[in-house]
Amino acid sequence: MTATVLDERLRALQDAAREWGAEFRTAGAGLDADPDGVAAHLDLAGVRCLASMLVPAEYGGTGLRLGGHRFHGMTAIERVVVLEELARGDAGLMLASPGASMSGVLVDVLADHEQKEWFYGRLLERPTWTFFALTEPGRGSDAAALETALSPAAEGVHRLDGRKKYVGNAARAGLGVVFARTGPGPLGVTAVLVDTADPGYRAEPIETLGLRAARICELTLDDVAVPAARVLGRDRSPARRGMWACVQTFNRLRPGVAAIAVGIAAAAHDCVLAGRLRLDRAERDRLENLAHRIESVRHLVHLSAIEVDADGSRGHLASAAKAEACRLAEEATLAACSFFGPRARWDHPALDKLVRDARGVEFMEGAGNIQKLTLFQGLLAGKVGRGEPFPAHHAKTPSGGSSCR
Amino acid sequence: MTTISPPITATWLRCHDIARAEGMAPALAALHAALPAGAPVFGTGGFAVLPAGPVDGDVLVVRTAELPGGTVVLARTGRPAGPAGPVLAIGSVWLRLGLSGALLDAALGYLGGRQSGDTTLLRRQLVQGAVAEALTGQLQVRAALTADASAPAALSYLHTRLTEADRVLLRLLGAAGFARGGAGEVADVSELLAGAYTPEVAA
Numbered sequence: 001m002t003a004t005v006l007d008e009r010l011r012a013l014q015d016a017a018r019e020w021g022a023e024f025r026t027a028g029a030g031l032d033a034d035p036d037g038v039a040a041h042l043d044l045a046g047v048r049c050l051a052s053m054l055v056p057a058e059y060g061g062t063g064l065r066l067g068g069h070r071f072h073g074m075t076a077i078e079r080v081v082v083l084e085e086l087a088r089g090d091a092g093l094m095l096a097s098p099g100a101s102m103s104g105v106l107v108d109v110l111a112d113h114e115q116k117e118w119f120y121g122r123l124l125e126r127p128t129w130t131f132f133a134l135t136e137p138g139r140g141s142d143a144a145a146l147e148t149a150l151s152p153a154a155e156g157v158h159r160l161d162g163r164k165k166y167v168g169n170a171a172r173a174g175l176g177v178v179f180a181r182t183g184p185g186p187l188g189v190t191a192v193l194v195d196t197a198d199p200g201y202r203a204e205p206i207e208t209l210g211l212r213a214a215r216i217c218e219l220t221l222d223d224v225a226v227p228a229a230r231v232l233g234r235d236r237s238p239a240r241r242g243m244w245a246c247v248q249t250f251n252r253l254r255p256g257v258a259a260i261a262v263g264i265a266a267a268a269h270d271c272v273l274a275g276r277l278r279l280d281r282a283e284r285d286r287l288e289n290l291a292h293r294i295e296s297v298r299h300l301v302h303l304s305a306i307e308v309d310a311d312g313s314r315g316h317l318a319s320a321a322k323a324e325a326c327r328l329a330e331e332a333t334l335a336a337c338s339f340f341g342p343r344a345r346w347d348h349p350a351l352d353k354l355v356r357d358a359r360g361v362e363f364m365e366g367a368g369n370i371q372k373l374t375l376f377q378g379l380l381a382g383k384v385g386r387g388e389p390f391p392a393h394h395a396k397t398p399s400g401g402s403s404c405r
Numbered sequence: 406m407t408t409i410s411p412p413i414t415a416t417w418l419r420c421h422d423i424a425r426a427e428g429m430a431p432a433l434a435a436l437h438a439a440l441p442a443g444a445p446v447f448g449t450g451g452f453a454v455l456p457a458g459p460v461d462g463d464v465l466v467v468r469t470a471e472l473p474g475g476t477v478v479l480a481r482t483g484r485p486a487g488p489a490g491p492v493l494a495i496g497s498v499w500l501r502l503g504l505s506g507a508l509l510d511a512a513l514g515y516l517g518g519r520q521s522g523d524t525t526l527l528r529r530q531l532v533q534g535a536v537a538e539a540l541t542g543q544l545q546v547r548a549a550l551t552a553d554a555s556a557p558a559a560l561s562y563l564h565t566r567l568t569e570a571d572r573v574l575l576r577l578l579g580a581a582g583f584a585r586g587g588a589g590e591v592a593d594v595s596e597l598l599a600g601a602y603t604p605e606v607a608a
Contacts, residue, residue: 003552003559285606292554292562299548320541372537373530385509385540389547 003295005302005393009069010081016066017082020046021089025267025350028090031213032353035205038096038172038213042127046086050097051127053079054104059120074108076252076305080259084298087263088270091357092213094260095168099123102132103177106191106249109312110232110241115193118230122175131176131196131203133164133219134246141366143179143189143246148221150180150190150231158231160192160200160224166363170196170203170217177232178221179246189242193230200224210356251315254322254365255305261325261361262301265294265332268354272339275348283339290335297321297328303390310392316378317389323371329358413439413492417499417550424503425510428474429591429598430456432503436496448489451482452601454594470594471586473507479597489602495555497602498546501567504595505543505574511588512536512574515581526577535573542570557604564599571595 006014027041041047053073055061063072073079086094100107100123107119122128139145148162160180170176179191194201200222205215228234233241269290279287304317333355337344345352362368379385388394416439424432434456437446447453457476460466468479488494513536516527526532546563554563571592575582582589 003549003554003556005548005552288558288606289562289565292559293566295559296545296549296554296562296566299552299554300545303548303551317544320537320544323537324541324545369534372534372541375537375540376533379513379536379540384544385506389544390551393551 003299005299005306006077006081010077012066012069013064013071013078014081014085016064017046017049017085018088020044020049021085021087021263024086024089024093028093028213029350029353031090031092031096035092035096035212035215038093041093042098046082046089046094047097047127049082050086050094050101051099051123053082054100054108055120055123056108056116059116060124061120073104075309076255077302077309080255080301080305083256084259084263084266084301087260088266089263090213091260091264091267091361092211092353094263095211095214098127098129101130101169102249102253103130103175105252106132106177106232106245107193109248109252110191110236110245111193112235114229115232119175119193128175129169129173131167131170131173131217131219133167133170133176133178133194135164135166137163137165137218143243144186146179146181146189148178148180150182150192150226152182156228158192158226158228160194160221160226162221164219164221166206167203167217167219168214170219171205171215173203178219186243187238189246190238191232191241191245192226193232194221194224194226198224209359210353211360247315248312250365251308251312251318254315254318254371255301255308257361257365258297258301258304258318258321258325260364261322261329261358262294262298264329264354264358264361265297265325268329268333268336268351268358269294271348271351271354272336275351276339279339286335287339290332293328294332297325301325303393306393307390310395314383314392316375316384319366319371319374319378320384322365323368323375326358326362326368329361333358416492417496420496421499421503421506424500425506428507429454429472429500429504429594430475430477432474432500433477436492436500439496440490440492444490444492445484445486446493447480447482447484447486448493448601448603449486449605450601451484451486452597453480453482454478454598454601455480470590472591472594473587477594479594488604491555493602494557494560494604495550497598498560498563498567499550501564501595501599502543502546502550504591505539505546505567505571508571508574508588508592509536509539509543512539512577515578532577535577539570539573542566542573546570558606561603561606564603568596568599 023044063070135141151159153159177191178194181188202220203217205217301321304321307314420432420436464480464482466478466480519526
């Protein structure tokens with residue numbers, strides 16, 4: 001049996017997602033040339049799975065039923081299992097699918113009952129894309145440096161002004177979240193729910209090298225009206241919404257990005273298995289070595305997800321997993337090319353696409369060098385690198401089925 | 406999920422912790438104490454790293470290393486040797502992971518005390534990135550052991566990954582890591598330990 005930290009319930013989810021991922025591979029190739037064709041794939045089981053994830057049962061989410069198990073994708077470990085297998089099929093289509101996605105994690109962490117009813121209600125009406133706007137031109141994903149402004153205005157309506165960049169699905173989304181500043185310093189950071197139909201919201205796709213189906217966009221927010229009821233964490237103190245919410249949310253999202261990277265690496269490995277039927281001893285050893293590298297990074301990703309599910313502030317492992325997985329994705333896709341000779345990317349379009357897609361995960365949710373610095377700070381603070389690194393796994397903490405808070 | 410025998414897992418963990426806190430010789434002693442009675446301490450090629458002490462007449466000591474925690478000897482035997490059992494094959498990865506942790510501790514101490522301009526080396530981002538890279542390698546190996554990776558090729562990969570992590574840390578130690586008897590020699594013997602107990606992968 002393959003080594004794993006997943007229990008029987010999560011392995012059932014993994015097996016199902018693997019089958020759905022195979023369908024993604026076929027569909028994804030076309031979307032690389034025609035990113036707007038994603039609407040033709042809404043009936044794929046994997047797309048329907050993503051559309052249903054992160055909507056809790058108490059708000060009408062039906063989740064997924066597999067055997068005797070039900071999954072709502074409210075935990076990082078459930079999302080990681082699904083995202084890796086779907087990205088192994090096609091990371092572009094996975095990222096281009098409708099659903100709560102990254103916004104769903106923030107809503108779960110920070111939204112009040114009324115906001116959740118609005119957000120989940122919209123998602124349940126029909127397959128709906130969401131967007132997650134943090135990154136700004138010239139400022140990257142540093143929440144502390146963001147400049148988009150949320151100004152208080154009369155009669156309980158705020159005004160939102162600013163620009164955001166590298167926001168997936170923003171041009172096809174119905175709603176999403178925007179991080180903005182209400183004042184100076186870390187306590188001045190907040191997040192709001194935005195309806196893309198509101199005047200002043202404009203999203204323009206940016207042509208990208210890979211992950212093209214995700215239609216990464218630049219956003220302009222020009223005096224967008226935001227009712228006070230859409231300010232996330234409005235019922236909390238500033239210390240428990242802005243930067244705190246960012247950290248909690250990104251810690252929970254990071255294993256998912258790492259899982260996408262592992263999926264891309266595994267797809268590259270699959271390409272070699274399918275395209276090179278006869279390997280000499282040295283090639284077999286090299287390919288097997290790559291397989292073990294992928295597997296060990298996968299274990300780290302799984303364990304990092306289990307840790308953030310147990311404690312949302314425990315994100316240092318996820319930083320390690322994210323940095324390592326993204327490097328793996330780049331190196332695995334290049335290594336896969338080496339099995340086909342110098343013209344591998346010319347001769348094998350699927351491999352060429354994987355090489356391009358792999359570059360796209362590096363900058364998501366903090367580049368590798370930033371993750372390394374985060375990990376280093378965790379080491380100095382004694383949060384990682386000493387004692388049992390995976391306490392939640394060892395304590396047999398339940399790893400699925402409940403809300404991630 | 407494969408089930409690992411809890412007593413053996415506890416032994417490996419203890420071996421890891423002793424390696425990190427006390428050094429290679431006491432960790433090897435703990436590992437050898439867990440071997441079934443009469444089981445050989447030599448790996449597939451007839452090589453072994455042993456705590457210093459009397460050896461059988463047919464055993465040749467090829468190197469003696471005076472390391473923190475006690476002296477070890479690198480030895481070989483002409484006796485026919487089969488593949489290392491799981492205690493040594495998997496235990497040697499746990500032991501090396503503990504040694505790698507000790508190397509990380511040594512590097513942090515060294516870098517924190519070494520001035521570079523108006524600050525210490527540990528405050529240089531380039532150095533911090535390298536430390537994080539090594540720690541990531543250690544976490545990756547620990548994750549695989551936690552998931553019960555035990556196939557010969559998987560163990561071989563984990564040894565390679567530990568050597569990579571160690572080498573990143575050794576480069577941070579500069580010439581201090583090149584002197585005998587210190588952290589640099591522990592890492593060198595650790596690599597030889599990997600060579601002795603890495604299982605052969607079938608062709």
